[in-house]
Amino acid sequence: xxxxxxxxxxxxxxxxxxxxxxxxxxxxxxxxxxxxxxxxxxxxxxxxxxxxxxxxxxxxxxxxxxxxxxxxxxxxxxxxxxxxxxxxxxxxxxxxxxxxxxxxxxxxxxxxxxxxxxxxxxxxxxxxxxxxxxxxxxxxxxxxxxxxxxxxxxxxxxxxxxxxxxxxxxxxxxxxxxxxxxxxxxxxxxxxxxxxxxxxxxxxxxxxxxxxxxxxxxxxxxxxxxxxxxxxxxxxxxxxxxxxxxxxxxxxxxxxxxxxxxxxxxxxxxxxxxxxxxxxxxxxxxxxxxxxxxxxxxxxxxxxxxxxxxxxxxxxxxxxxxxxxxxxxxxxxxxxxxxxxxxxxxxxxxxxxxxxxxxxxxxxxxxxxxxxxxxxxxxxxxxxxxxxxxxxxxxxxxxxxxxxxxxxxxxxxxxxxxxxxxxxxxxxxxxxxxxxx
Amino acid sequence: xxxxxxxxxxxxxxxxxxxxxxxxxxxxxxxxxxxxxxxxxxxxxxxxxxxxxxxxxxxxxxxxxxxxxxxxxxxxxxxxxxxxxxxxxxxxxxxxxxxxxxxxxxxxxxxxxxxxxxxxxxxxxxxxxxxxxxxxxxxxxxxxxxxxxxxxxxxxxxxxxxxxxxxxxxxxxxxxxxxxxxxxxxxxxxxxxxxxxxxxxxxxxxxxxxxxxxxxxxxxxxxxxxxxxxxxxxxxxxxxxxxxxxxxxxxxxxxxxxxxxxxxxxxxxxxxxxxxxxxxxxxxxxxxxxxxxxxxxxxxxxxxxxxxxxxxxxxxxxxxxxxxxxxxxxxxxxxxxxxxxxxxxxxxxxxxxxxxxxxxxxxxxxxxxxxxxxxxxxxxxxxxxxxxxxxxxxxxxxxxxxxxxxxxxxxxxxxxxxxxxxxxxxxxxxxxxxxxx
Numbered sequence: 001x002x003x004x005x006x007x008x009x010x011x012x013x014x015x016x017x018x019x020x021x022x023x024x025x026x027x028x029x030x031x032x033x034x035x036x037x038x039x040x041x042x043x044x045x046x047x048x049x050x051x052x053x054x055x056x057x058x059x060x061x062x063x064x065x066x067x068x069x070x071x072x073x074x075x076x077x078x079x080x081x082x083x084x085x086x087x088x089x090x091x092x093x094x095x096x097x098x099x100x101x102x103x104x105x106x107x108x109x110x111x112x113x114x115x116x117x118x119x120x121x122x123x124x125x126x127x128x129x130x131x132x133x134x135x136x137x138x139x140x141x142x143x144x145x146x147x148x149x150x151x152x153x154x155x156x157x158x159x160x161x162x163x164x165x166x167x168x169x170x171x172x173x174x175x176x177x178x179x180x181x182x183x184x185x186x187x188x189x190x191x192x193x194x195x196x197x198x199x200x201x202x203x204x205x206x207x208x209x210x211x212x213x214x215x216x217x218x219x220x221x222x223x224x225x226x227x228x229x230x231x232x233x234x235x236x237x238x239x240x241x242x243x244x245x246x247x248x249x250x251x252x253x254x255x256x257x258x259x260x261x262x263x264x265x266x267x268x269x270x271x272x273x274x275x276x277x278x279x280x281x282x283x284x285x286x287x288x289x290x291x292x293x294x295x296x297x298x299x300x301x302x303x304x305x306x307x308x309x310x311x312x313x314x315x316x317x318x319x320x321x322x323x324x325x326x327x328x329x330x331x332x333x334x335x336x337x338x339x340x341x342x343x344x345x346x347x348x349x350x351x352x353x354x355x356x357x358x359x360x361x362x363x364x365x366x367x368x369x370x371x372x373x374x375x376x377x378x379x380x381x382x383x384x385x386x387x388x389x390x391x392x393x394x395x396x397x398x399x400x401x402x403x404x405x406x407x408x409x410x411x412x413x414x415x416x417x418x419x420x421x422x423x424x425x426x427x428x429x430x431x432x433x434x435x436x437x
Numbered sequence: 438x439x440x441x442x443x444x445x446x447x448x449x450x451x452x453x454x455x456x457x458x459x460x461x462x463x464x465x466x467x468x469x470x471x472x473x474x475x476x477x478x479x480x481x482x483x484x485x486x487x488x489x490x491x492x493x494x495x496x497x498x499x500x501x502x503x504x505x506x507x508x509x510x511x512x513x514x515x516x517x518x519x520x521x522x523x524x525x526x527x528x529x530x531x532x533x534x535x536x537x538x539x540x541x542x543x544x545x546x547x548x549x550x551x552x553x554x555x556x557x558x559x560x561x562x563x564x565x566x567x568x569x570x571x572x573x574x575x576x577x578x579x580x581x582x583x584x585x586x587x588x589x590x591x592x593x594x595x596x597x598x599x600x601x602x603x604x605x606x607x608x609x610x611x612x613x614x615x616x617x618x619x620x621x622x623x624x625x626x627x628x629x630x631x632x633x634x635x636x637x638x639x640x641x642x643x644x645x646x647x648x649x650x651x652x653x654x655x656x657x658x659x660x661x662x663x664x665x666x667x668x669x670x671x672x673x674x675x676x677x678x679x680x681x682x683x684x685x686x687x688x689x690x691x692x693x694x695x696x697x698x699x700x701x702x703x704x705x706x707x708x709x710x711x712x713x714x715x716x717x718x719x720x721x722x723x724x725x726x727x728x729x730x731x732x733x734x735x736x737x738x739x740x741x742x743x744x745x746x747x748x749x750x751x752x753x754x755x756x757x758x759x760x761x762x763x764x765x766x767x768x769x770x771x772x773x774x775x776x777x778x779x780x781x782x783x784x785x786x787x788x789x790x791x792x793x794x795x796x797x798x799x800x801x802x803x804x805x806x807x808x809x810x811x812x813x814x815x816x817x818x819x820x821x822x823x824x825x826x827x828x829x830x831x832x833x834x835x836x837x838x839x840x841x842x843x844x845x846x847x848x849x850x851x852x853x854x855x856x857x858x859x860x861x862x863x864x865x866x867x868x869x870x871x872x873x874x
Contacts, residue, residue: 015708016682020622020656022566022588028715052518060512068505075497079695081489114551114699117722125587129459146719150562151459185457219457245453258516260726262551271452278465282583283720285554288728289697 023130027149046400048387049368051195051343053255054318057310059302066301070293082289084281086112086265090296094265097299098251101227102241109273111280112287116225116252116264120147122279123221123248123266127185128153133177136188137165139346139375139384141195141223144188148377153185155377162337164201165189167208174216186219186248192236193226193342196375196386200340203236210243225252228308230341231316245269253295255343256308261291315343321394322387325401331409336387343390346372348383349408352415355385358407367403460567464586483837485824486805488632488780490692491755494747496739503738507730519726521718523549523702527733531702534736535688538664539678546710548717549724553662553689553701558584559716560658560685560703564622565590570614573625574602576783576812576821578632578660581625585814590622592814599774601638602626604645611653623656623685629673630663630779633812633823637777640673647680662689665745667778668753682706690732692780693745698728752780758831759824762838768846773824780827783809785820786845789852792822795844804840 041047070078085091091107098105113119120143128134130152136144138157148155156177159169170187177184189209191201201209213220222239230236240249252264268276280287298304322345326336333350347369349355356371372384387404389397478484507515522528528544535542550556557580565571567589573581575594585592593614596606607624614621626646628638638646650657659676667673677686689701705713717724735741759782763773770787784806786792793808809821824841826834 017656017706017709020564020654021712022562022564022569024566025563025712025716028712028719030715055513055516058512058516060508063512064505064509067508068501071497071504072501075495075500076492077697079492079495079697081691081696114721114725118720121720125459126462127457127459129461132459143719143722146715150716150719217457219454254518258727259518260514260516262721262723262725269454272454275458275462275465278467278583279462279587282465282580282587283555283558284551284699285580286699288551288699288725290695291725291728 024150024152027152045363045366045368046392046396046403047368048389048392048397048400048404049370050391051388052391053259053343054311054314054391055258057307057314058258059307062302063298066297067294070290070297074293078290078293080289082286082292084286085277086110086287087289087292087296090292090299091265093296093299094251098238098240098249098267101224101235101238103238103249103267104241105244105267109267109270111266111268111273111276112292113264113266113280114284114287115254115259115262116223116250116266117143117147118280118283119250119264119266120144120221120223121150122276122283123186123250124148124151124153125279125283126272126275127219129183131183133182133184134186134188135170135173135184135218136377137190137194137197139196139372139381139386140188140377141190142374144223145375145377148188154182157376157378157380158187160194160197160199162199163205164191164194164199165205165209167205167212170209170212174212174218178216184216184218186221187213188221188223189239190223190226191239192224193229193339194344195226195342196344196370197346198337198339198342198344199346200236206237206239206242210239210246214243214246220247221250222247223250225250225255226342228256229312229315231312231319232340233309233312234340240267248272256311257295257298257304261294263287263291263295312341315341315390318389318392318394318397319345321397322389322401325398329402329405331405331412333412334408343388345387345389347385347387349385350412350415351383352419353408353411354382356382358411361411362404362407365403365407367400367407369404461587461589464589482800482803482805483829483833483840484805485826485829485834485837485841486807487828488825489828490696490780491748491751491828492695494744494751495695496744499739500735503734504731507727507734511730515727515730517726519723519729521723522714523547523724524726524729524733527729528702530733530736531688535675535677535686535704538661538672538675540675540686540704541678542681542704546704546707548703548705548710548713549729550701550703550717551721551724552691552696552699553660553687553703554580554584555717555720556687556701556703557581557658557660558587559713559720560623560687561585561588561590562716562720563709563712564656566620568620570619570621571623571625572607572610572621572655573814574627574631574634576633576809576818576823577625577814578627579811581660582812582814585625591619594813594815594817595624597631597634597636599636600642601628601631601636602642602646604642604649607646607649611649611655615653621653621655623658624650625658625660626676627660627663628676629661630666630776631781632663632779633781633807634783635774635776635779635781636783637673643674643676643679647676647683651680651683657684658687659684660687662687662692663779665693666749666752668749668756669777670746670749671777677704685709693748694732694735694741698731700724700728700732749778752778752827755826755829755831755834756782758834759826759838762835766839766842768842768849770849771845780825782824782826784822784824786822787849787852788820789856790845790848791819793819795848798848799841799844802840802844804837804844806841
């Protein structure tokens, strides 16, 4: 018997399980944004860092009684295991929600997930072997980058401008991957009110993007948590509506109803959907039955479209507060995107300023943001930051931007005096091309 | 640009995405048990197949008002994102629950998961590269086999007897793997009231099993959903309590409170726990906040131990009904285990009878069970079946066993007349060694 007890090496300060981990754990690192949350959540800090929806407008009293009724009337179903695919009536209602963005779908092709994060994880599980390429906008959603890393997929970023993903850049990325003999599994894209970039894929680009992917045999994974949060009530045709057979669509109730219920979904071509259910079953057995019934009853009995309108108005007011504060306070040389919906503004700061290095100084000045490098898999983003306007009040947003501007000013003073003091700053193209408001 | 559109091959009857899937999807097949559920759920069929807990004894009225109060009083927290690790107060309460089985743990080392299935999936994600070996009892939990397959781990079954996992068999399996140069990542074990075998690991074997694993540098993953459901209120020292540094423990509220909330947990050595939180974050961002608050309030305000006693008594009554019906009706040559807790009896039928082949005839006779092969990764189990007594009433259980006995009788008649008519039956050792009651 070859004894090899990792506990008995005497090096108890190290992780005794280190030799046991799967190779994929090498890519598992705490995201910069998450690491920041503990600090940024102190009450005196204005956090422009998080992506928490502002739920204050929810009708808690009527929700309370309706949720109680579900347990009283149907508790033995609500508290019991359900199917891995999700509650049928909710899947039908989800089709009605998707119809608002032009999608004609059958509820058989919907899989309910524990938030759309689980959808992302399942889709990556289905399609990505280690080393496979995923194309994603640069910058991209930090949670997606985490899922891709967990499956050892390699992310290649595709540049955006203020009209979203640039078709020519997508062509070039695909051609480069093909020349290098790499397998591109899918394009991951957030077409509407992008997280973190705040831009929307122009309607006239959508068919072109889809045609490029189809021509290259590459699937499209469309992540659309913010699509119904356009500030003028405007919606855009979902990519899924334009090419049903080649798009896997991810949806969520986290931003239109309640993130804490963790109810999202995947709409997939039929054959993919079958495999998706098997993957989901081995991941969580089934999504929480009760939560699905809560969402279903909410959709059936509340004016959910009116509620979304209220959310939109709240977010527009906050967007306006942030944009006007940026215009008023940010030093010359900064630029930013101008979102028409969603939660985020993407700011580019002058050369020499490193947003990641500056963050501790910002938090000391009682304002937090998400530095840009977290949204790239390749180290880019040191001159960028994401500012969220979703959660704080307009007054707090203005105060936060004021504090941020002061930090930036003194940082730029340092740069002017001593040159680029931050060794980490990586030069590169500005992406997305900013809306210098 | 090399165009390679998989949609345009003209073979629309096949899955156009077939060439795109990850290698791991080859192991994703519908479990025999799940495939059966649709048929077995017809009301005229007595289902002894499922593992749904019997929730009828839950205090729905008081739950209803308390759950409503959570939303009314604390809805903006309940409906909001939470931490990936889970709600702190619940993690402290989970430590109190685990203390009932001798575990002394700190809430920092607890990670709340979407059911313990997600715990299983996360642990496998952390430790298993493709081709790594997982040791598991034969038979083993079907959902665990699904997770192992999803990460392309190879399962090697270790034989049980009526005292649970056989230490000598574990030694042999480890030695064989070492001779073959295989990497054994962990032993997956359900020590108490095993699913599906219905047996419990003898207390005097526990230290020995742990010592063997430690000596071979192999982690132990202890899955314990049924530990508090011993029919005489008896509990056993958790493996985790005997070797905290080398055991990852999976717990669940699915059988002691409500499966539909999907609240489980992992207790892991500290270094493992840190990676576990990162893995969980990329899988679902966070478990549902509301569900965690429901469980927390339930534990704080209900007589949850009294409730578990009620559950236990219900299950004991059902176990008694099943065992006496088996004794009364099953033909000679059948044998079965005699569970002292949990949900399941494991039946071995006479040679020549194939439980999987017989299943359609059983369902025609209006009784369903789970055939044994689903609980093995290696095709074994064709002479075994799992009978669940957790959900139906005692009368239905008796009627189900009566029907099953008649099907078995006629199947054995066929075998006597024509020999072994089922080509699929695989000979092999009977495992676990049955309690021929």
